[in-house]
Amino acid sequence: MARRPRPPEPFDTELAHLPPELRWREWMGRVEAVIFAAPAPVTREVLARVVGRDCSIDLLIDDIRAELRGRPYELVAVAGGWQHRTKKGFAEAIQVATGLGTNDPKPLSKSEQLVLLAIAYFQPITRGELGQFFGKEISRDTIGHLRGLDFIAAGPRSPVPGAPYTYVTTKGFLSFFGFDTLRDLPDMEALEDAGLLSKERLLAGDFPALGGDGIGDEGEPLDPEEVFGE
Missing domain, CATH: 1.10.10.10 (Winged helix-like DNA-binding domain superfamily/Winged helix DNA-binding domain)
Structure with missing residues (x-):
């Protein structure tokens, strides 16, 4: 008789087995990864799916932003969520290297x-x-x-x-x-x-x-x- 496949383990959001510092770092990594991979701004409700119930998303975002200081991209609050965006000072370099932005719609009259x-x-x-x-x-x-x-x-x-x-x-x-x-x-x-x-x-x-x-x-x-x- 064929063995039934095991049901997948439930996703662990609480990470209670980790010490507080490591748990926080894991939550930071999850939140940044979700925002990085998403094509549109990610809402608080979406991010809450990957962290513990008592986790402060605002404090996580603040810590991620602090780590990104001095980098050519940043985490911005936009359209009711958060999104990774390159800083405006690097727009010309991106355009020269990749051509991105050359076909953008002309500015509004x-x-x-x-x-x-x-x-x-x-x-x-x-x-x-x-x-x-x-x-x-x-x-x-x-x-x-x-x-x-x-x-x-x-x-x-x-x-x-x-x-x-x-x-x-x-x-x-x-x-x-x-x-x-x-x-x-x-x-x-x-x-x-x-x-x-x-x-x-x-x-x-x-x-x-x-x-x-x-x-x-x-x-x-x-x-x-x-x-x-x-």
């Missing part, structure tokens, strides 16, 4: 940046409301481009006649701009002081023209970080 900025701060918002802000209709092409980049998505329908869809930012937006949550967006007052955004003027439909079309010059693309900052 001024008008696209401003539309994205308005959606980020005033979401959920309809295309009609965006048009009121900027004094002209926002093209479906602009909305489609931002959706294609996974910066925005359809939100709940607006409670106005016709129930148009609203637009909201996505996790892809948070990840691209390096935000953990929307609470990390630059302070509205700081943007006003920099002359980049005025909530009162936007809501009044009085937005300063930045180009020939009233909402930006399509011929002069900008790096999105010039609007959202680092």
